[in-house]
Amino acid sequence: MRGPHDVGGLQDGPVDTEAHPLTFWEKQIDGLRAAVGAIGLVNTHENRAAVEALGHDAYNTLAYYERWTAALCRLLIDKGALTQDEIDARVALVRQRLAASGELESGMESP
Amino acid sequence: MSEEHHLHDHEHGSVHAPPQPDDKVHSYYQILGIALKELLIEKGVVSADDVRRQIERRDSITPANGARVVAKAWTDPAFRKRLLDDANGAVSELGFEMTTAKLVAIENTAGEHNVVVCTLCSCYPRDLLGLPPSWYKSRAYRARVVREPRAVLAEFGTHVPEHVVVRVHDSTADMRFLVVPERPEGTQGLGEAELAALVTRDSMIGVARASAPNR
Structure with a gap:
C-alpha cells in the first residue's frame, strides 16, 4: 500500500498555478525547523520520515506547515528535547493568551 | 455559481487546505508551533535570534540567484559545460553554496523539454x-506531472509540441534539479544582467519558458 506521501502518478484535479506567499506563521515554522536543523537536532531525513509517518488522515487533512509542526513535535519528544506534558501545558497557555488578546479565531478557545 | 465553477471549487477543497484568514490563529497546529518555539527558546535549545536569522536567510535567497547562473550559462560556453558537468561547483563560482544536496542542471533544447517535481x-x-512555490508542494502537481506532464504544462500556459520530448525529473532530499531554459530568440545583443531578467522561477522549474525580451 502506498504511504500518504507517495502520490506520484495518481489522478488529481487541476493545479492551482497561483503562488501563494507564506504567512507569518508558516515562515516561523520554516525558520524554527531550519534552526533546529542548523544545530543538528533534527535533520531533513528525520523530518521527512516523521511527516510520512503521520498517516493518511492527518497527512491529507493538514496543510503543509501543519504537517511539519506535527512532525517536529513528535521528533522533539522522541529526542527528549521536550516532553508531551510540557507541550500540552504550553499549548493551553498560548491558547488562553491568544484568546485574551483577540488573536484566536472564534471557536478555537477550547480544545 | 455555474456548475463548472462549483466542481472546480470542490476539487480544490479535496486537495488543498481550505482558504484561511492570515490574521487570526485558526488551527491547533498553529498554537502548537508557537508553543514549541517558546519552549525551545526558554530551554536554550535555540534562540529567538537563531530563528529570525534563518527566516532572514530564507528571505534573502530568491530566484534571481538562479537567473544569474542561467544567464552566465547562456553567454559563457565553458561555464555552461561546467554547470552541466558539476552544478554544485559551477554555482559556487558565483558565490552560491548548496549546503546539503547535489545539484543537477538540465538543459532544455529545441528537441527536449525538462520539468522538475518532487x-x-x-x-x-x-x-x-x-x-x-505553493503549487510545487500541492498534491495535484506532484501526482499529475509524472502522469500527464503535457497537460499539466498546458495549465501553466506552456504548450509543448508533440515532436518535443518531455522529461520529468523527480527530486530527492539528496538530489535537486535546476532547469536551464532555452535562450529566447532575439537576445543576441543582451548582456548577462539583461538576460537574467528574462529567467523566471517557473522557467527554472520547467513549467514555463524564459520570457521574451521587450522590443
Missing part, C-alpha cells in the same frame, strides 16, 4: 532559488 514531498534547490 512527487514524495517538496525537495527543491532552496539554497539557490529560495522556497518552492
